[in-house]
Amino acid sequence: MMDIEALRATLRTLVGEAHVLTDGDLTAYEQDWRKRERGRALAVVRPGTTEEVAAVVKACGAAGVSLVPQGGNTGMVVGSIPDASGTQVLLSLQRLNRIRAIDAANLTVTVEAGCVLQTLQEACEKDGFLFPLSLAAEGSCTIGGNLATNAGGTQVVRYGNTRELCLGLEVVTAQGEVWSGLTGLRKDNTGYDLRHLFIGSEGTLGVITAATLRMYPLPAAQLTAFAAVPSLDAAVQLLGLAHQHLNAGLTGFEVMGDFALGLVRKHFPQQNVPFGGMSPYCVVLENSDHESESHAREQFERLLEAALEQGCVLDAVVAENIAQARALWHIRESIPLAQAQEGLNIKHDISIAVSRIPAFVTEVDALLEQHFPGVRLVNYGHLGDGNLHYNVQAPDGADAEAFLRDQEGPINTLVYEVVDRFNGSISAEHGIGSLKREKLAHHKSPVALNAMRAIKGALDPKNLMNPGRVLSIE
Amino acid sequence: MMDIEALRATLRTLVGEAHVLTDGDLTAYEQDWRKRERGRALAVVRPGTTEEVAAVVKACGAAGVSLVPQGGNTGMVVGSIPDASGTQVLLSLQRLNRIRAIDAANLTVTVEAGCVLQTLQEACEKDGFLFPLSLAAEGSCTIGGNLATNAGGTQVVRYGNTRELCLGLEVVTAQGEVWSGLTGLRKDNTGYDLRHLFIGSEGTLGVITAATLRMYPLPAAQLTAFAAVPSLDAAVQLLGLAHQHLNAGLTGFEVMGDFALGLVRKHFPQQNVPFGGMSPYCVVLENSDHESESHAREQFERLLEAALEQGCVLDAVVAENIAQARALWHIRESIPLAQAQEGLNIKHDISIAVSRIPAFVTEVDALLEQHFPGVRLVNYGHLGDGNLHYNVQAPDGADAEAFLRDQEGPINTLVYEVVDRFNGSISAEHGIGSLKREKLAHHKSPVALNAMRAIKGALDPKNLMNPGRVLSIE
Incomplete structure (x- = not known):
């Protein structure tokens, strides 16, 4: 039987009294974002440095205690809260939140796992660069959580998922060792790509403590259009035209069914949702242009002309200014809230x-x-x-x-x-x-599942890193 | 002691008499591209389907015989020829060379490992799409080899390495099972990213038999410029300006030292290399434009004006037509040949x-x-x-x-x-x-090497997949 109090005492020595929480209201750490489940932690530990993370992992390993890493705790699949047993350490990365360096000539930013996504976006923008990852929870999710779950969002059509934005990682392994892979290299063919293995592994193979990420030049202009399309087929056709006409300028392409838009109209009547009832689907498109707003507008107009001619767009509006663009995006972003109201x-x-x-x-x-x-x-x-x-x-x-x-x-x-x-x-x-773990076992190929289990067993043989998430290990 | 003849007979049954080579001149399979080493194969086996590859892997596994996968055999690091022992099966993927499908609306192409890169480029172009991977050996290297080695080339600045172009793989595992991961999905967060683990693993974890790859719309125009820069610092400054001005239009940015260019002048005097002796470095830039040639030219001129003003370019020429563009690129491509002549x-x-x-x-x-x-x-x-x-x-x-x-x-x-x-x-x-294996052991972090060894041991416990490459397993 492990000695809980002894481990708590060790953890307090490692990260400081104030950063090991065992009493009081721990709801923010123990309840998942969608309020589907509530766990109970042996302790909430908040290390402030990578070395402290490594020491915590080692101490837990020695005690045979499992760890659940957590960033902003905004995940949708109950992946970052402790289970109900009270025997798991909740490892919060929130204090590990510095932006370590912005390298303008290399177009990279190196940032610690606990940095809030929006803070990172703003720091890059201040230096004249775009960090393109953008999603609903950006005000509270952390970049470490984005990496651990390979978050997507609304700019993937141009910039890829979080995975595609990452050039290097710093990771504390299940053995409590630090892998320093923050090279910022765009090419490195020296063996297996550990970076991509840790990205998306949801904390089950190790703890991401920092990352070097790609930045892009800020666009000179961003334009948003909202279009009614006669069918999903037409929406796909419009997407093809947008790729052709806008190329890398196409930074967003969202579809919304008429019932979804109807919920926004019903629950947020102050929002002006265009084309009510005109079509089964509408689309929001974004064109980011590195030249000028007038060039962006001209490109957009050519695209929409071609689309109207081909019949894949029934009607469209292009935002005249930033406020209008925000309002159009806000319609799309309001759908989850509207359906929750419903x-x-x-x-x-x-x-x-x-x-x-x-x-x-x-x-x-x-x-x-x-x-x-x-x-x-x-x-x-x-x-x-x-x-x-x-x-x-x-x-x-x-x-x-x-x-x-x-x-x-x-x-x-x-x-x-x-x-x-x-x-x-x-x-x-x-x-x-944990929400989709059983489903995954039924829907993923057995060959892939076996390979995943073999890798998990090789890198975390004691099954102490976020156990019971992604895979069940028998 | 394994029975070589029995295994050869089994292999003949599996893939057909004509596709198991044991006699005659096998230089093309047994000697590496740079002619640094010559091995000897137990047999050269040329399966024609994924199922045949799986059967060969299983038969070799049962016999305890190791396999060396090979595509076009154009690798630079002695990674795809058998060793000198005569006990390894050379698995040539060259017959597995079909383009299975082009999905225009999904912007993907599904292709078998043995397809020659140039054949793939041409097939995509015929359908109006760009497959952007481009490198010197494209006339003979295969896409499977490109994936196994995560090949780079001259378009990485825009499109990434082979890794970034791959949305899914079909792989025969070390156990001879087929993992069918050819989904063509741009987002899939269902567990560890096996795709990225196999990419770049140089055949040491399994055999890539097919892939689903990204295509892009063909650019409307491609322009090439050749610029003399006063220093490498200036070249880096020019690169930053090019990112700003051309954004995703920047599809190539190559640097060449003056001595390297001098070798081209010396050994290929018929080539007209601009700016002889004017500067320590020159740069080739490429601008791919989805609008028009005139738009591309205008963008290029603005960039070069800004660069001349800032002093990071001394002089520059922009190709007037495709022949001139090819000639400028040809200078860059001639450097390896010129240095070989020297x-x-x-x-x-x-x-x-x-x-x-x-x-x-x-x-x-x-x-x-x-x-x-x-x-x-x-x-x-x-x-x-x-x-x-x-x-x-x-x-x-x-x-x-x-x-x-x-x-x-x-x-x-x-x-x-x-x-x-x-x-x-x-x-x-x-x-x-095998060329850099010992070097890697000295230059890669021990934490990363340990993780790599653990993964290799988990996925190929008998060490039969291209053993002695990338890692040494004790």
């Missing part, structure tokens, strides 16, 4: 090859209507990346709580079965955590 | 953070001149990626063969020691193979 719902974060999205939606829409008559589909997402948040709301007037309790399982099964047939992913950008 | 030389393929390249070169230039007086530095490479081919030629009139024999070791040691101090890489784009 009531509990069943969330999916799926991806399919872009070309197959229309066929997928047609099929799963029909199957759901057949098996769960009256369900309402809040379908929206990052069409440019083939990523839909295909969410399912209870039928009008139904008891949403009962619906969630009784139907979440069967509806997940139905949707994920179609995702499988379309060779898609059941978690495009949110990760697995 | 005699044997010691090659380095190093990377450093772009911002630190000038300081690195100043330091290592001086150290070499101090310790090896008279050596001639053929310094050129992909400055946009911080990747230099910093090659060392014997002093004028010296015996090049003796120089290579006696000085390669000490010069490598000197150069790599400075690379270490600058936190750089001793292999930016060529990989490790």
